[in-house]
Amino acid sequence: MPTSTETMERSSSSSSPTSAFPPGFRSRRSHAKSRNGCLTCKQRRKKCDEKRPCCTLCETSLRTCTYASEQRSSKSSESSATATSQLPSPVPSPPGSLGGGSLLTLPTREVLSRSPVPSSAPVLSLVAVGDVLSHVTDADLYFHFLNHTCKAAPSWQKDRILLQVGIAKLALDSEVASHSVLALAAACLCCDAISQGGVDPETVRHILDLGLEHHTLALEQMRTMTSRPREADTQPLLASALLLVPFALAFQHIQHWILCAKGMQVPDLLTPRDTILLLRGIRTTIVALNSNRIRSGSSTSKSPWETMFSAPPTDSDECAAMPERAHSMFAILAATFHQASSQLRCRIENALAGAHVDESTASVSDAYEILNDIMCSTFTDYPKVDIPFEYASFFSVTPDSLLAQAPGWLKNFIFQRPRPTQAEPLSRSFLAFFSSAPQTYVDLLLPLLDPRPDTMAADDRELTAAEVLALDVYAHWLVLMLLLEKEAWWVGDFPFVALQGLMARYGDRLWGAFYAPPQQWWPAGMLEVAARLRQWK
Incomplete structure (x- = not known):
């Protein structure tokens, strides 16, 4: 009589999937379904090789x-090792x-x-x-x-x-x-x-x-x-x-x-x-x-996608207007910037007509011309005119330089000329102001914006004429930046808060010499408008 062990062996042998096939026959391996594949392959119903951070198909x-985000294990050591890998x-x-x-x-x-x-x-x-x-x-x-x-x-x-x-x-x-x-x-x-x-x-x-x-x-x-x-x-x-x-x-x-x-x-x-x-x-x-x-003899190979996206960008008339042009303050700035710019020009010209004109005052004048070009190109009826200042000039790339070896898509991205058309963002042209401003102006402005030490509860020293005008030009630039809070998430509340802080620190020292009520100063008036619009939203 067979023992229970022999019975189990015969049962296992008879139920084996290979027992019914002749010798040498190779059965198909059962497919182990992947449950850790990427979401993109799952949506496309494709087999994912689970290669990270990007699978081969993608x-x-x-x-x-x-x-899918990995579930954190209760064991901190295993979680740390997984995250690191x-x-x-x-x-x-x-x-x-x-x-x-x-x-x-x-x-x-x-x-x-x-x-x-x-x-x-x-x-x-x-x-x-x-x-x-x-x-x-x-x-x-x-x-x-x-x-x-x-x-x-x-x-x-x-x-x-x-x-x-x-x-x-x-x-x-x-x-x-x-x-x-x-x-x-x-x-x-x-x-x-x-x-x-x-x-x-x-x-x-x-x-x-x-x-x-x-x-x-x-x-x-x-x-x-x-x-x-x-x-x-x-x-x-x-x-x-x-x-x-x-x-x-x-x-x-x-x-x-x-x-x-x-x-x-x-x-x-x-x-x-x-x-x-x-x-x-x-x-x-x-x-x-x-x-x-x-170095002589060095060459770089181009990938297919690099060649595909290396063509110079072209304007498209079918593109929708940029979000900053739909900003509630765009029409207000467009209607008031001419007068504000003219008043700022008069203040700078009065300073230049003084007996003691230094390099700092001259640099403020140059910075104003750049900012005025940006404002005119942004708010005029002919937005496709190139911004006429140094940053927009064509950059001559030396053929055998390291810069010439950069891929075309990266060079196109860097050398895009800031032309604020209806279908182009304004952030590039606005930031171009500080790329092109004279170094003397930047050196004059930045110390005025630095945080004050704790020992200085208030800085009541009298500002020079050049410092006042430098802050004046900077405040007008901040007004333009208010339009970017919808276009650029990284700009966010910066212009609004920075303009508030500028007025809180310098107060009537900044506009008191020019206007009786501060609301007549364009940056102060536009800040008040922006604050009220925020309350209505």
């Missing part, structure tokens, strides 16, 4: 590859957070409301889950850049593609570009969380500190690269410089919101110092790359 078809770039995880308070100069004490970031792209689930926001990793920031930041930053569809494909791919190959991408994504994530409301300000501060650390690391590596430029550094240098400008401006108004939300005392004036220095640093970087020659 990479070859130039699609956005997005993975999923980094999308060679950037190590930050060892700690850097406090950004020392860089701030901030004005009012009321919490300012923010409008949601204008984008058709859905905000990642990271923003919707408060407890996840406090555990943001570099991988989370990279995917937020792919799915939201690069779609919300520019207004041109072609620029969006270049950021989502060109810059995103460069971040996987270059450490400095990766730091710049992650810094900008952190700022965007902060703005998204603020716009949705109900977020803990300490959580926003944690994300902003993470972005600030990436920003600092990118700047340090860029300094090293510019001291010894190489051909391989051309793309990372140019791309990183462009990404760090919006972060520097966003950092100011995000940190202001954090301090106000926590009920902390804030300084009395926002400063665009870092933004201005970065804008001028871009020009310095371009000049340095254009003056350095490549």
